[in-house]
Amino acid sequence: MIWFVINRLSGNGKGKKVWQEVERALDRLGIEYGRTFTQKQGHAEEIARELANKPGISAIVAIGGDGTVHEVANGVAGTSVPVGCIPAGSGDDFARSLGYPLLWEGALERVLKLNSRRIDAGLINGRLFAISAGIGFDGEVAKLTNRSWYKRWFNRIRAGRISYVVTVLRLLITYKPCRVRLDVDGITSEHDDVWLMAIANMPGYGGGMKICPDAKDDDGWLHLCLVEGISRMELLRFFPRVYDGTHVTHPAVRMLAGRKIRMESGTPMTIHMDGEFGGETPVGTPVAIEVLPDRLLVI
Numbered sequence: 001m002i003w004f005v006i007n008r009l010s011g012n013g014k015g016k017k018v019w020q021e022v023e024r025a026l027d028r029l030g031i032e033y034g035r036t037f038t039q040k041q042g043h044a045e046e047i048a049r050e051l052a053n054k055p056g057i058s059a060i061v062a063i064g065g066d067g068t069v070h071e072v073a074n075g076v077a078g079t080s081v082p083v084g085c086i087p088a089g090s091g092d093d094f095a096r097s098l099g100y101p102l103l104w105e106g107a108l109e110r111v112l113k114l115n116s117r118r119i120d121a122g123l124i125n126g127r128l129f130a131i132s133a134g135i136g137f138d139g140e141v142a143k144l145t146n147r148s149w150y151k152r153w154f155n156r157i158r159a160g161r162i163s164y165v166v167t168v169l170r171l172l173i174t175y176k177p178c179r180v181r182l183d184v185d186g187i188t189s190e191h192d193d194v195w196l197m198a199i200a201n202m203p204g205y206g207g208g209m210k211i212c213p214d215a216k217d218d219d220g221w222l223h224l225c226l227v228e229g230i231s232r233m234e235l236l237r238f239f240p241r242v243y244d245g246t247h248v249t250h251p252a253v254r255m256l257a258g259r260k261i262r263m264e265s266g267t268p269m270t271i272h273m274d275g276e277f278g279g280e281t282p283v284g285t286p287v288a289i290e291v292l293p294d295r296l297l298v299i
C-alpha cells in the first residue's frame with residue numbers, strides 16, 4: 001500500500017489543495033492507500049520511520065516541499081521502502097532533479113507506477129540529505145527565506161522560488177565571507193573569503209538553479225561548488241548564471257568532487273540540508289560530510 005505523508009502548510013497551503021485533488025483521484029481510481037497529515041516540524045520523519053518498519057508499505061510519498069521530502073528520506077533511509085513526492089512546495093528541487101512532472105496529476109501517475117531505483121544520499125553532521133547541503137551564504141539564504149514573510153506572499157501568487165532570489169539580493173549587501181580549511185578525500189586546502197560551499201547529490205538548487213550541474217544521484221560522489229574571493233557587485237552580476245550552470249567557469253568558482261569531506265570555518269557558518277536550516281559550523285571542529293552510496297530508494 002502507498003502511504004502519503006502530507007504537509008498541508010507547505011507552499012502556503014498548496015499541500016492541502018494538492019492533497020484534496022490527489023485524494024479525489026485515488027478514490028475515483030479505487031486505489032487503496034494510507035495517509036497521515038504532519039502536525040509539527042520533524043513529524044514526517046517520525047511517521048516515515050515507523051511506517052518503514054511495518055509490513056505491506058510499498059512506498060511513502062511526501063506531499064509538500066523539499067523539507068517534507070528531507071524528513072521522509074531521513075525516516076526511510078537504509079530500508080527497502082522507497083520515497084516519492086507530489087511537489088507542493090516553493091523550491092521542489094527533489095522533484096525537479098528526478099524529472100517529476102511538477103503538476104500533481106503527472107506526479108501521481110508517476111508514483112503509482114512504483115518504479116524504484118537506488119540513489120546515493122549525503123550525510124552532514126550525522127544527518128542525511130537527498131538533494132544538497134550548503135554552508136555559508138546559501139545556508140543563510142535557506143534560513144532567512146524559510147523565516148521570511150515574502151515566501152508566503154510569493155507562494156500565494158505561485159512564484160515561491162522568487163523568494164530565494166529576494167533573499168540572495170538582501171544578503172548580498174550584508175553577508176561577511178569566512179576563512180575555511182577544506183579536506184576533500186585527504187587533499188587539504190585553505191581558503192580566505194569564502195562565500196559559500198554547496199554540496200550536491202542532485203543538480204537542482206533553490207528552485208531550479210544548477211549549482212553543481214554535473215551532480216548525479218547515483219555516481220557515488222558528492223559535487224562541491226566553492227565560491228571565494230569575489231566582490232559583491234561581481235557576485236550580483238554573475239549570480240543569474242547559476243540558473244543555467246554556466247557560473248562554473250567563473251574564476252571565483254571552484255568545482256570539486258569527493259566522497260569524504262571535512263570543512264572547518266574561522267567563524268560560524270550557517271548550514272542547510274535540503275533547504276532546511278541545519279545549525280552552524282562549530283568553530284574549531286570540522287564539519288564531516290560524506291556520500292552514502294545507494295542509501296535511498298526513490299520512485
Ligand SMILES: Nc1ncnc2c1ncn2[C@@H]1O[C@H](COP(=O)(O)OP(=O)(O)OP(=O)(O)O)[C@@H](O)[C@H]1O
Nearest residue numbers: 010011038039041042064065066067068089090091
Ligand atoms: N503541521 C506543521 N506545522 C508546522 N510545521 C510543519 C508542519 N508540518 C511540517 N512542518 C515543517 O514545515 C517545514 C517546511 O516544509 P516544506 O519544505 O514541506 O514546505 P515549504 O517550505 O513550503 O516548501 P519548500 O521547502 O519547497 O520551500 C519543514 O521544516 C516541516 O518540518
